[in-house]
Amino acid sequence: MRCACLPLESLLAPWMSLRRTEEAESLPEVPEVYRARYSALPAAQPLPPLLVLALSQASPGVPVRREQAFRRSRTNFPNHFLHSASQGQDALGEAVYYFEADGEGVVQRVFVFWPLGVLLEGPPNFCHGGCGASLLDDAFGAFTNTRLRSMGLSGQAVTAYLHVDYKAPTPLPGAAVCAATLDRVEGRKVFVRGELLVQKPDGTLQASMEANALFVELKEGFASMKK
Numbered sequence: 273m274r275c276a277c278l279p280l281e282s283l284l285a286p287w288m289s290l291r292r293t294e295e296a297e298s299l300p301e302v303p304e305v306y307r308a309r310y311s312a313l314p315a316a317q318p319l320p321p322l323l324v325l326a327l328s329q330a331s332p333g334v335p336v337r338r339e340q341a342f343r344r345s346r347t348n349f350p351n352h353f354l355h356s357a358s359q360g361q362d363a364l365g366e367a368v369y370y371f372e373a374d375g376e377g378v379v380q381r382v383f384v385f386w387p388l389g390v391l392l393e394g395p396p397n398f399c400h401g402g403c404g405a406s407l408l409d410d411a412f413g414a415f416t417n418t419r420l421r422s423m424g425l426s427g428q429a430v431t432a433y434l435h436v437d438y439k440a441p442t443p444l445p446g447a448a449v450c451a452a453t454l455d456r457v458e459g460r461k462v463f464v465r466g467e468l469l470v471q472k473p474d475g476t477l478q479a480s481m482e483a484n485a486l487f488v489e490l491k492e493g494f495a496s497m498k499k
């Protein structure tokens with residue numbers, strides 16, 4: 273049987289490049305809910321095939337819409353652990369965030385695509401578990417804070433705990449999609465769950481990590497966080 277998986281080069285090439293000039297490009301307007309943290313994808317940047325596969329598997333028959341895809345704003349977050357320090361040709365590539373909202377505009381799910389280079393190694397040829405946990409934490413944070421904002425709330429919540437189950441090794445070099453959604457809400461406590469998806473040699477998706485977390489909406493926002 274012919275392998276349905278996509279050639280690695282075609283998966284990674286457009287997203288491994290760090291050199292971008294988000295200020296210099298003329299980008300589409302980003303909806304207000306996302307604007308503080310995300311910027312639009314440049315028109316020439318295709319959606320990563322692995323992201324499209326994950327979306328079509330999660331919501332069969334639902335069209336994938338480019339305008340729901342963003343990248344992280346480096347202008348607003350120049351020192352972010354995942355989007356600056358960990359980025360590099362053979363480390364993390366550039367993420368693509370895809371948000372799904374309901375009819376009222378309330379964010380229901382986020383999918384985050386990441387190219388994974390060889391420098392993210394834990395076990396030989398496989399991704400470090402702490403790296404995977406960081407990607408899931410980031411997706412959970414993106415989901416929780418954007419969901420809160422979409423509900424007219426602060427959008428300022430932090431991780432209280434993060435539980436990760438490692439189900440299978442995550443191959444390098446490669447790519448992954450973190451999927452995050454709501455479990456439940458109890459007052460300021462937002463419980464989220466999700467997984468890190470990778471593509472198996474037969475082309476199908478596999479959750480190499482499953483996770484759940486508690487995010488707590490800060491009483492007085494990020495400004496109240498003391499050193």
Ligand SMILES: CCCCCCCC/C=C\CCCCCCCC(=O)SCCNC(=O)CCNC(=O)[C@H](O)C(C)(C)COP(=O)(O)OP(=O)(O)OC[C@H]1O[C@@H](n2cnc3c(N)ncnc32)[C@H](O)[C@@H]1OP(=O)(O)O
Pocket residue numbers: 309409410413414417429430431432433459460461486488489490491493494495
């Ligand atoms: C002007 C500036 C504005 C800037 C805006 C810029 C926008 C920024 C954009 C984007 C940022 C994205 C941010 C997400 C980034 C990704 C996620 C991270 O990596 S975050 C870093 C790691 N996390 C921490 O450093 C948290 C450290 N911990 C704390 O600060 C506190 O412990 C906190 C806030 C989590 C809770 O403290 P309490 O004082 O608010 O509340 P209490 O009463 O202690 O807990 C509330 C409820 O939660 C439960 N809870 C707390 N921690 C728990 C735990 N570990 N396990 C189980 N339950 C827990 C408690 O039992 C309580 O429950 P009951 O209300 O009684 O039912």
